[in-house]
Amino acid sequence: MSLPRTLHLPGLLTAMVAVAWPSIPTAHAQSEGLGKRAKPQFVLSASHGRRVDDDAASDGRSEQSRPGVFSSGREIYEWTVPKGVPRAAYRIALDVRTGGAEADPTNFISTYSLQVLGTPGRRHTAKTEVIRFKLPSGDRPRRTSDRWPVYRGRIVSTVPIVCGAGDRIRVAASARWAQVHRIEAYRATGRFLLALQWRLDQEFHLFRRNQECRLNIDVRSWRPEPVSPVVEVSVIPPVGTRQVLLRRKITLARDDGQTVPVVFTPRWNGPYFLEATMSLGEETWKAESFIGVVSVPPASELPRDSLFGVHPGRLTRMYQTGFRWIRLWDSGDV
Known part of the structure; x- marks a missing residue:
């Protein structure tokens, strides 16, 4: 049995990682502890x-x-x-x-x-x-x-x-x-008066191959003076090396925020690692996230012609990768 040409098997399997793994904004030094002497407001x-x-x-x-x-x-x-x-x-x-x-x-x-x-x-x-x-x-x-x-x-x-x-x-x-x-x-x-994070509005953070991906980076300043940080966004695709998508200097007024749009077209199925950095003087902030890319159309139920199986319980996001449930054991034994 041959696989359909639109089905990139390694990409589908690895895309599951990105779909099942929640998008986790992280930030260098933004994860630091609050300190033993800090008192809550x-x-x-x-x-x-x-x-x-x-x-x-x-x-x-x-x-x-x-x-x-x-x-x-x-x-x-x-x-x-x-x-x-x-x-x-x-x-x-x-x-x-x-x-x-x-x-x-x-x-x-x-x-x-x-x-x-x-x-x-x-x-x-x-x-x-x-x-x-x-x-x-x-x-x-x-x-x-x-x-x-x-x-x-x-x-x-x-x-x-x-x-x-x-x-x-x-x-x-x-x-x-x-x-x-x-x-x-x-x-x-x-440094915590400046922040950036990814904002991904796409359902399940799942996109289709060869279709334009539109993402956003939210940059926020609570400093009492204007600042002009440099924002750089890059992506690591499942095949190939890191690609810089944009590098831009933005100006934030006092207590201000901006949304930086990011647009690119994925050519491979699988997980894509996203990294945004913001630099101001000697300080750097980072925000990371993941998206998944597949070539199957959106699905609201288990596809009957799928080649693979997953458990059906509340796994709507798995349907988007072309997987269906195959029960291989008696549930009374587990």
Whole structure:
């Protein structure tokens, strides 16, 4: 049996890595710890939050009713910034745990995400882009249970957020048996008053071969004076070497932000590694992400003529790579 010409087998297999691996914005030195002497501007405990997802009203299971617990991975919790908190840029630290039969310390890298919603009636009413977290350099979460691999640790946002009294902070977790114990907000200072991150609006971060990819880099400054950093964007395709897509000097006014569009056309199936750097004087910031490229058309269900198989449970993104489910064992044996 011969493979269709449009099916690049190694590319499809490696594209699965990019599709299944969440896009993780990272930043050199932005992952640094907050310091032992740093004091939070405000603190929010799990008991102060409330569930606001679609299942919040109908879900009555005792475990899911506990404050800050994510049992299904679909929960969304919301906190309100206390009165008297000045509007400013803050770095957010979460005291969290993740657990269950498949838990391991790396879950802390990609599990949690955060958004800010402005107070109704204010000019800042739109959601922020999703902010992700990572462990400070050198830290590891501690294992808190021998019966179940439950880990607890402190993670820090990759970029600051802007919020003030009355704004709402929403936290989601793309994993089961996760929990937020505490939210701490620290005033951003020094190099953390500049930030950049990828913004990928494409569903599943999955693109088609030989079609134009449109991506965005968000650059933000909270410094009191104008700055003119240099932004460079490059991509490493699955075949070939690193390619520089753009290099541009931009000017940011006081408390200003810009979106830098990035456009290129992928010629190969597979995962593409994206890297953006921002330089200002002797300082450098980095943001990294991944996209997947395939040649099969978009799919909303399992393709019947697929050559491969995956488990069907909530794996819509796998359908886009041309895979279908083949059950090779009796589920009663596992």
